[in-house]
Amino acid sequence: MAKRTHFEIGGERVAPGTRARVDIPVSTLSNHTPVHLSVEVIHGRRKGPVLFVSAAIHGDEVIGVEIVRRLLRAAPLNSMAGTLLAVPIVNTFGFLNHSRYLPDRRDLNRVFPGLSAGSMASQLAHIFMEEVVRRSDVGIDLHSAAIHRSNLPQIRLTPDNERLADLGAAFGAPVMMESSLRDGSLRMAAEAAGVDVLLYEGGEGLRFDEAAARAGMAGTLRVMRRLGMIAAKGVPRAKARPVRARASSWYRAPRGGLFRGFVGLGDAVAPGTVLGAVANAFGDVESEVVSDQTGILIGRTNMPVVYEGDALFHVAETARAAAAAEGISAHLDVGALFDEDEII
Template structure:
């Protein structure tokens, strides 16, 4: 979709060929200091699609922020045609405090599309949906695993969307995970508005992993190249391995509390009955081996050394194809 020559966004006019940084401001701190969320806009002189690249919906998901930071610092966000809008940290409140939620205790990714006069998180969601999202032809949204659960680099999409399937394959993450849109999530709101969105998951909270970061940055370059937006100075590499499509999956949960160690690495293909981890106690009197419940790929591992009975320790595919 070709947009008008002038982009009217957050009270600013940005013409073709211009760069701009505008502030996405919703509320002040209790000290009356303003908190500005920078929105970085790069427009080519040549019209074309508008791609919105976001991260930091959860304040503790630093790896996603690092991916968008690198896209900006390397100049990947300066398109050959069209427009790229980057918001590296949406939940800047949580990012400052290294907290997943907003100061009001709410999860921003369960507050969309938001309410103009609602809670702080709801107001931020509302402003994002009404003042930024309508400009986008495509959204690339970056997340990481929660707590100590390390996610393999993956793109999450819903089944049956031809455009998303094509773009996810172009992105080239090791896994394409078919998952339903959660109610009141950013992804679900984009879907309802008819805006394609690729949700990238990789790594874990409070952590920056080079492999995950490189996968995210390279994926963005491939998508921009596919859209004929990537600047000629950047090279595009093919993924080292073909994508695995995960059609269904299950969590393996701890049968016992204790000290936990995975004995397989992320992305591993395992067979039913394989040893994939063990749970012990501090006294050397107990050792339980965790077995793979089926053939599949391990695409999430709990890296906490201490776990409790019922904790999710592995996410394994149950239906998949390459």
């Protein structure tokens, strides 16, 4: 059997059976501080796929950073096959500023594959594509809801992609939802380059959510197991089958005012379910928000003060909502995802 070769990235070589942190130059701040795209490379002794795991493409979505931190300390990685490229913070600029965007207000996830001589966002997208994505076979991109919103842990995948459907089922998030590719997104650029990407959503911007962190960590390990990169020991089993949804609906504020939500993430809803209400400050005018779908609540606002048209609830449509809600409660049992002594 041929000896495994070094893995090359950012002008450095990582030997088989070792791990290294590679800092790829990106830019320099106005105060002369250098900015890097930092990648933790774990290059196994045995052959296997190259998987990238990325977080904080939107700088305020910090839950993915915590998931990567925990992943890099996980015991199953000690005898890994293949290669893991872990990038806890892609958008350093937004991360430092507690912002979704880059300093020029561009959304990094709308400029892929980028240009080597374009805007700051475009250059960063280009570096990430060339140094990380194109060196990989498959990827997991970690996200959360925006600030003031929360998402139920969920996997989004490209419709009619059987490989991603298989990996999404292995991930084992409470909900697996088909989601079309958007122009300029990492997923679209990666798939055009032949690299399939699962997108994980869970929790809220600028907040840690323990259930979302553990679901993301456990799911990533299960995908690595499915790819043959790690053994089964130390990889938690999913407590229930994911709910698969092919469509979803947003419910918006019918008026401006004070919002009260009556359903929580993971709850089953049906036509006629009152999701919440928006009232004026005097309490003499109130408008209910009523579901016209059968499904599972996968996202909601946390803001009590809303404008007319604000997104309040996100419902994944599924005919088996009531049964699915029971399985989701098992998914969200934090103690069931890991034993307490396994929290890292």
